[in-house]
Amino acid sequence: MTAPLPLLVLGKGRDLHTERGVECPGELPAASDPGLVERARAAKAALGDQVFVLGHHYQRDEVIEFADTTGDSFKLAREAAARPDAPYIVFCGVHFMAESADILTSDQQTVILPDLAAGCSMADMAAIAQVEDAWLDLQDAGVADVTVPVTYMNSSAAIKAFTGRHGGTICTSSNAKTALSWAFGERGDAQVAAGTGKVLFLPDQHLGRNTYVRDLGGRLDECVVFDPHRPMGGLTREQLRDARMILWRGHCSVHGRFSVEAVDAARREIPDVKVIVHPECRHEVVELADEVGSTEKIIKTIAAAPAGTSWVVGTELNLVRRLAQQFPEQRIAFLEKNVCYCSTMNRIDLPHLVWALESLVEGRVVNPIHVDPVVAGHARTALDQMLALPGETHKD
Numbered sequence: 001m002t003a004p005l006p007l008l009v010l011g012k013g014r015d016l017h018t019e020r021g022v023e024c025p026g027e028l029p030a031a032s033d034p035g036l037v038e039r040a041r042a043a044k045a046a047l048g049d050q051v052f053v054l055g056h057h058y059q060r061d062e063v064i065e066f067a068d069t070t071g072d073s074f075k076l077a078r079e080a081a082a083r084p085d086a087p088y089i090v091f092c093g094v095h096f097m098a099e100s101a102d103i104l105t106s107d108q109q110t111v112i113l114p115d116l117a118a119g120c121s122m123a124d125m126a127a128i129a130q131v132e133d134a135w136l137d138l139q140d141a142g143v144a145d146v147t148v149p150v151t152y153m154n155s156s157a158a159i160k161a162f163t164g165r166h167g168g169t170i171c172t173s174s175n176a177k178t179a180l181s182w183a184f185g186e187r188g189d190a191q192v193a194a195g196t197g198k199v200l201f202l203p204d205q206h207l208g209r210n211t212y213v214r215d216l217g218g219r220l221d222e223c224v225v226f227d228p229h230r231p232m233g234g235l236t237r238e239q240l241r242d243a244r245m246i247l248w249r250g251h252c253s254v255h256g257r258f259s260v261e262a263v264d265a266a267r268r269e270i271p272d273v274k275v276i277v278h279p280e281c282r283h284e285v286v287e288l289a290d291e292v293g294s295t296e297k298i299i300k301t302i303a304a305a306p307a308g309t310s311w312v313v314g315t316e317l318n319l320v321r322r323l324a325q326q327f328p329e330q331r332i333a334f335l336e337k338n339v340c341y342c343s344t345m346n347r348i349d350l351p352h353l354v355w356a357l358e359s360l361v362e363g364r365v366v367n368p369i370h371v372d373p374v375v376a377g378h379a380r381t382a383l384d385q386m387l388a389l390p391g392e393t394h395k396d
């Protein structure tokens, strides 16, 4: 019996289902209501320069169509900061991204998240009280003084503020290497520069581990995982003292599901296939991939590849489907058929976007995102540190 393909193959603007005829996981409903499309167009035209719509690459097609700019979380943070003249920023993404936009924009601007239920399961894996307790554990173990917090953008404003208060930086998947290099070597502390320093990486253990090992040449046995649900993170003082990377026990519920078996199957089934994955994937998967990068890097890599190249992509399905439609000259497959859309990214749909835009036309602001000013001040310190990282440009 032929082994079933674990891949959902996409291409030429349509879904090519697996040999077993498995349906697309999490298939979206039929195309958007044409009336809603018209209403979104009309509301946006009526608002003109009053509104700027940002769209993350994981958003639905029906929403991306109305984005003034699209990007990964780093690019969108910069775009938000670069729009001082737009009184309203409608953020089509998830809550932590909208919070960051609010922190980076002026008090005269309002950031709107069309559906407040658009959160992020990874960001929810680190609560501020847990992080404060963890820091006390590091103090208790005598290592807090030589530890720099490096916090992934996918975190609450409160944790970004914690990072700012402790001299750390925010990073995204496109600048994590630069951020870690800075934390280990360039922050200016004698101990950190002398190579005895540590990083507390929050909240995605996979991005932290992958960046440290793959990009900085660090060793896996220099990483420990801090479990906030166990006393002292489930670690001994010695383990904390010996570690260089203290990884928070958090992960992405979407990217954590891509498997080694799926990569192996892709290589068996598709001749000369190239595997490209997001660095939120597990280390074993990243180790097997040909390319690793942020959503922006994934798009740029596929766009620059010669026609006829075969790609298997390990990231969110909305983006992979769009890539398959935009580059029909490539063979583009989704890495794992059992992985579905990011359910929280998908909360932002056309009805919510229309509601947010039409409310603005009527003079009502729905779902504004306001970060507490004290929290925002400290979080801004950490975000500004990210934007000022040495040589920081948007490379990926």
Ligand code: 13P
Binding pocket: 071, 072, 073, 074, 154, 172, 173, 174, 252, 278, 280, 293, 294, 295, 296
């Ligand atoms: P990017 O930083 O690549 O945009 O990714 C954000 C994200 O949420 C990935 O799951």
Ligand code: SF4
Binding pocket: 094, 119, 120, 121, 122, 123, 154, 252, 253, 254, 255, 280, 316, 342, 343, 344, 345
């Ligand atoms: Fe969060 Fe994962 Fe969704 Fe990205 S894909 S927003 S990390 S749950």
